Amino acid sequence: MPLLKIDQLSKRYGTDKYALDSIDFTVETGEFVAIIGPSGAGKSTLLRCINHMIPMSSGDVVFADASTKSFNATQLRAHRTQIGMIFQHYNLVNRLSVIENVLHGRLGYKSTAAGVMGWYSNAEKQQAVEILQNLGLSDHMYKRCDQLSGGQKQRVGIARALIQNPKLLLCDEPIASLDPSAAKIIMDTLKDINQRLGITIIVNLHQVDVAMRYAQRIIGINSGKIVCDAAPDALTPTIIHEVYGSEAGELILDFGEQYAQA
């Protein structure tokens, strides 16, 4: 049984052309999937339709055997608690401490009263501390997030997603604002989460070489349509040209070869 089934998913903003056009694919539990494609292809929209941050126009997202199409507000909140999300700009509350930001991941499980007051159980606090230790952030636990580097902020973002005990992690360009070494740490962390905790990961990426190195499966999107869906080693230059258009394809492949030799 697949964890996630995207069924004829379409999204249209107003009367513009389709941002997503009849997208169809399934993701098994434990998979590490990368979605690649040029800017504006619909990668972010696709990710946000999975947890209904953007309402879909037609089709369905079936998650853990449940159709999410006609969820009401309460069901939608419960759906979102199962799915962690990681953002390009980290989306932390910068004035709050690291541990407070991590605990925000538990808010989806709380009643409005407990959420507004910020009441967290000891077990939740304990878990936050453990996650931060695993991600190498125990020294920064009580620092304000605006004092951290980009890579550290993204790890706080990952910790906030992990404390949700999610079945699925959606990562929207997680390394697009990071330098190469911080980017590597983040991608290694995601790989580790995928393998050690068995959490399914879908990640939007701009870097084809990174996608090829880390993902088990690559989905290429262009103009709201799936252009390819294959294992990294099956990704031929022709396919990449098709995803990105010819000239960009050459540049990306050159980089890919350089990395392969290194």
Place this chain on the structure above:
Amino acid sequence: MILVNNMHKLDFFTQKRLSFGLFVMVLIVLTYATIIFTEYNVAKGFTSIPKAVRWATANFYPDAAAIKKLPAILAKLSDTILMSVASATVASFFAFFVAIFGAQTTRINVWFSVFARGIATVFRNIDVSAWALILLFSFGQSSFTGYFALFFVTFGFMVRVLIETIDEVSTDSVEALRATGASYFTIIAQSVIPSCLPQLVSWVLFMIETNIRSATLVGILTGTGIGYSFDIYYKSLNYHAASLVIVVIVLSVLAIEAVSNWIRRAVL
């Protein structure tokens, strides 16, 4: 039309110089026209400045008799300050809730947003003295009139700036908390309020300062507070006491500005 066509043929810099020259000429013509219209004597206007200074130094300073009125003046001053603080804080409290409905990040739907921005515009664009005169009919010469005049203007201003603040500083983290499944009020409490707090405090302090300045004018109109003291002393030709009122107002505004700067630094 001919002028415009010719200007197109000239080079860029000549064109700029011409349009600046035109602007200066319009300014001179306007000034000259108003001088003639109001029968203002320029020479007499300037020569009367030394005379005004001489009068002020001879009469407009606090003397020993005026100092005796200090306790009464200070009592009125504290009325005015309390009214300004109360109107600024209470109006900001209500403005924050309206701003949440008005901000794009946190609005419930578009109509709430349009409504919130609409009432903010109405309250903000009617001047505080106009509000005081309007409210004079309802509440007469009482502290209520001044309080509500300051309240309405603060409310309109704060709704506007808080809408901008919310959209500027909390959009990203609101998205993140929505994605965790947090409820609407949880998101407000855990993301919007902590993100906006420094700006919120800063704007409230700014409005307290502004209101103390406006309260003096409002006091003259509504017959309350320090503004009324000034009005009474001035009209009864007690210039020494009136000047003491001015000195007290200036000192209190400076003191409050110093305090609010200190609080701002502490919060940030």
